[in-house]
Amino acid sequence: MKEQILGYKCSKCKTVHYPNRAICRKCGNDKFEIEPLPDKGKLLTFTHLYNPAGDFEVPVLDLGIVELSNGCRITGQMKIENPKIGMKVIGKIEKVRQSGYTSYKGMVFYKA
Amino acid sequence: MAIELEKLLRPVDNPVPLFPAKFVTLANGEEMVIRQITREEIPALLPHVAKLIQVERDYYDIVSARLYAELLGYYRYRVQDEYVLVAQINGHLAAIVNGRCLNPQVGVSYHTLALRRGLRIGAHAFAAKMEYHIDIMKQKEVLVVAESPIGFRRWMIEYQLEKRFEVAHELGGVPSYALTKKLFDRARSSLVVGRRPVPEKLLEKACEAILPPTDPPKPPFDLLAATRAMYDSTGTALRASRDQLEGGEK
Amino acid sequence: MREVYVVGIGITKFSRLEYPLVEIAAYPSIMAMKDCGLSSVDHVYVANMGGSRLNRQTALGSALVDHLSLYPTGAETIENGPASGASAIKTGFMAVASGVHDVVMVTGVERMRETNNLEATDFVASLAHPLAEQIYGVTLPSLAGMFARLYMDKYGVTSKHLAMVAIKNHNHALANPFAHLHMPITIEGILEGPEASTNNPFVADPLRFFDMCPVSDGGACLILASKDVAKKTKKPMIRLAGVGQATDTHCVHERKDPTDLLAVREAAARCFKMAGLKPKDVDVAELHDAFTILEIAESEEVGFFKKGEGHIALEKGYTALGGKLPINPSGGLKAKGHPVGATGVGQAHEIVTQLRGEAGERQVKNAKTGFSCNFGGFGNNVVALAFQKEK
Numbered sequence: 001m002k003e004q005i006l007g008y009k010c011s012k013c014k015t016v017h018y019p020n021r022a023i024c025r026k027c028g029n030d031k032f033e034i035e036p037l038p039d040k041g042k043l044l045t046f047t048h049l050y051n052p053a054g055d056f057e058v059p060v061l062d063l064g065i066v067e068l069s070n071g072c073r074i075t076g077q078m079k080i081e082n083p084k085i086g087m088k089v090i091g092k093i094e095k096v097r098q099s100g101y102t103s104y105k106g107m108v109f110y111k112a
Numbered sequence: 113m114a115i116e117l118e119k120l121l122r123p124v125d126n127p128v129p130l131f132p133a134k135f136v137t138l139a140n141g142e143e144m145v146i147r148q149i150t151r152e153e154i155p156a157l158l159p160h161v162a163k164l165i166q167v168e169r170d171y172y173d174i175v176s177a178r179l180y181a182e183l184l185g186y187y188r189y190r191v192q193d194e195y196v197l198v199a200q201i202n203g204h205l206a207a208i209v210n211g212r213c214l215n216p217q218v219g220v221s222y223h224t225l226a227l228r229r230g231l232r233i234g235a236h237a238f239a240a241k242m243e244y245h246i247d248i249m250k251q252k253e254v255l256v257v258a259e260s261p262i263g264f265r266r267w268m269i270e271y272q273l274e275k276r277f278e279v280a281h282e283l284g285g286v287p288s289y290a291l292t293k294k295l296f297d298r299a300r301s302s303l304v305v306g307r308r309p310v311p312e313k314l315l316e317k318a319c320e321a322i323l324p325p326t327d328p329p330k331p332p333f334d335l336l337a338a339t340r341a342m343y344d345s346t347g348t349a350l351r352a353s354r355d356q357l358e359g360g361e362k
Numbered sequence: 363m364r365e366v367y368v369v370g371i372g373i374t375k376f377s378r379l380e381y382p383l384v385e386i387a388a389y390p391s392i393m394a395m396k397d398c399g400l401s402s403v404d405h406v407y408v409a410n411m412g413g414s415r416l417n418r419q420t421a422l423g424s425a426l427v428d429h430l431s432l433y434p435t436g437a438e439t440i441e442n443g444p445a446s447g448a449s450a451i452k453t454g455f456m457a458v459a460s461g462v463h464d465v466v467m468v469t470g471v472e473r474m475r476e477t478n479n480l481e482a483t484d485f486v487a488s489l490a491h492p493l494a495e496q497i498y499g500v501t502l503p504s505l506a507g508m509f510a511r512l513y514m515d516k517y518g519v520t521s522k523h524l525a526m527v528a529i530k531n532h533n534h535a536l537a538n539p540f541a542h543l544h545m546p547i548t549i550e551g552i553l554e555g556p557e558a559s560t561n562n563p564f565v566a567d568p569l570r571f572f573d574m575c576p577v578s579d580g581g582a583c584l585i586l587a588s589k590d591v592a593k594k595t596k597k598p599m600i601r602l603a604g605v606g607q608a609t610d611t612h613c614v615h616e617r618k619d620p621t622d623l624l625a626v627r628e629a630a631a632r633c634f635k636m637a638g639l640k641p642k643d644v645d646v647a648e649l650h651d652a653f654t655i656l657e658i659a660e661s662e663e664v665g666f667f668k669k670g671e672g673h674i675a676l677e678k679g680y681t682a683l684g685g686k687l688p689i690n691p692s693g694g695l696k697a698k699g700h701p702v703g704a705t706g707v708g709q710a711h712e713i714v715t716q717l718r719g720e721a722g723e724r725q726v727k728n729a730k731t732g733f734s735c736n737f738g739g740f741g742n743n744v745v746a747l748a749f750q751k752e753k
Binding site: 017018019025044045046047048049050051052053054056061063064065073074075076077085096097104106107 | 504508
Binding site: 136137138139140141142169230231232235236239261262265301302305306307 | 380545551556
């Protein structure tokens with residue numbers, strides 16, 4: 001099964017939300033359809049975080065906000081050498097955090 | 113007889129190049145000199161280290177207790193190949209770092225004690241120590257351990273030190289980490305800062321006397337406050353210390 | 363709606379305080395009661411964010427009334443992230459304005475340094491979205507870093523402007539005995555000197571160490587009262603003229619323009635509307651500068667300066683003590699400190715001190731109208747307060 005991050009499309013106005021919410025923020029409808037988010041997009045902004053939380057055993061954590069091709073936005077980690085605002089990126093689902101015995105998967109962006 | 117016995121007990125230091133003094137400008141614009149001190153200057157440090165043994169927070173107690181012993185060991189010739197660097201601001205003691213050489217190739221980092229906080233003085237002093245081992249004594253690597261979680265974060269994770277778990281570190285026999293020449297070169301931009309030579313006046317002021325630290329970490333008024341606070345939630349016993357703390361500020 | 367006045371104030375030094383949470387809350391509360399001469403109140407609101415996680419103490423409201431022997435007075439704890447303090451003041455305001463109570467005590471308190479700073483940062487990060495932000499390791503500094511990058515790109519704000527905010531607030535704090543950091547800093551030391559990269563390393567690029575507020579312990583208290591009670595206390599009549607609160611999306615990425623702080627704009631507008639004031643009426647302001655970039659951005663969003671011109675006002679010295687509109691005369695969160703639950707009350711404490719004319723060396727001359735902005739989440743819950751001196 002291909003791993004995907006799911007968006008939540010309002011069944012009435014078709015706005016895609018990520019993360020999910022109970023009521024559509026555009027039209028107030030409360031019914032959503034699941035729609036996998038696209039993996040391509042452009043980098044909106046980013047940071048190199050030099051003091052990540054205690055459970056990250058890396059010296060620097062690169063984080064960014066990406067506007068996906070469907071207009072939906074997502075926060076994720078990045079593995080990009082010299083990131084620039086506006087550059088094209090492609091996302092992959094990878095393990096992003098290990099907290100005790102629990103691991104979390106999420107979006108990691110690479111240069112497209 | 114006594115003299116001969118002392119001769120046996122006293123190790124002979126191997127010759128190594130000395131650490132050339134350097135200076136850095138701190139965030140508040142003050143200039144800090146980092147220099148190597150001689151055995152004769154050790155007694156000037158001891159009282160300031162001793163006071164911090166009572167500061168049972170941020171590992172000041174354990175670091176200063178151990179450092180005190182190491183300084184005394186150096187002064188009384190009971191540690192081989194030890195060195196001590198100090199950082200001074202206007203002559204006032206700001207940090208002490210020490211270590212020794214295990215052999216010509218490998219150094220051992222002992223302690224980093226910042227006597228003034230908030231200006232990243234400890235980071236500068238630690239960096240100078242690593243520079244001494246790798247750049248000046250030309251060693252291959254330095255064995256490091258951290259006593260505090262913050263130290264672990266900074267050194268093991270930030271600099272990504274290599275594991276040398278087969279080597280028990282001289283500080284408590286815990287598994288060692290190593291800062292290698294390669295890692296050092298990668299972090300050169302943050303580890304090797306400071307300028308040489310130190311302007312004559314600045315160095316003169318520093319060498320003249322080691323003055324007491326201006327704002328050393330102070331013990332809580334109640335020495336066990338930090339520990340007890342966890343169990344004594346009404347804090348009745350701590351009332352007096354609170355009043356002192358609030359009323360007695362500067 | 364009745365008019366509400368601040369009759370008593372109290373504060374601890376923001377610092378590392380090595381005594382229990384409830385003691386940190388009790389001390390400023392006693393100071394405030396002594397300040398106004400009242401020995402009882404009708405209700406107690408305690409603002410706190412991390413007691414349960416950092417200090418293993420919940421139900422602080424009950425703990426505080428007991429400690430002050432105020433029982434059976436009603437009490438509760440109010441948690442609204444880093445805006446808990448101003449939220450509690452707003453709640454106290456509503457209680458008095460509605461006529462339910464005549465005198466209420468609002469105490470903000472936090473003890474963050476019982477744990478190490480990694481834990482503290484992780485704790486504050488728990489206000490980010492758990493699935494869409496927290497799992498990636500998003501912390502508040504990282505959100506501020508992403509915000510700052512975009513903001514600098516768009517409005518021409520530079521690292522030097524950020525450093526200027528830090529230097530200004532550190533200078534202000536020198537005259538504030540309650541401030542956490544009493545340490546002047548220089549542009550050479552933190553940005554332009556050869557050792558600046560080690561003195562002031564990046565934390566969340568482009569934000570550096572000296573762009574961040576310290577992690578502090580501390581408490582502050584305000585006693586609010588109706589006009590009748592306030593007149594009897596014979597203290598300067600400082601009216602809490604307006605309160606405004608607004609929210610924004612939980613995830614920063616969901617905002618249409620991530621450089622807009624809509625909740626700040628809306629909260630300030632609501633606050634000014636209630637008070638019948640305009641931003642230009644303000645003489646002194648305390649803005650939530652947990653990160654230096656926020657002081658610049660908030661000074662625009664609340665309406666003091668046009669969007670994109672906050673850093674120009676800073677350059678001209680308008681926002682320093684002695685300028686047209688001094689911002690953060692207390693040192694702000696940057697240098698006064700940021701005990702999260704206490705911060706909003708601490709800001710109000712400073713404004714009341716200024717309006718009373720009791721601020722000593724950091725006094726803003728003839729301050730009649732003050733404003734504070736307490737910023738919760740990363741701008742997703744903001745409370746603004748306006749104060750006015752009467753007669």
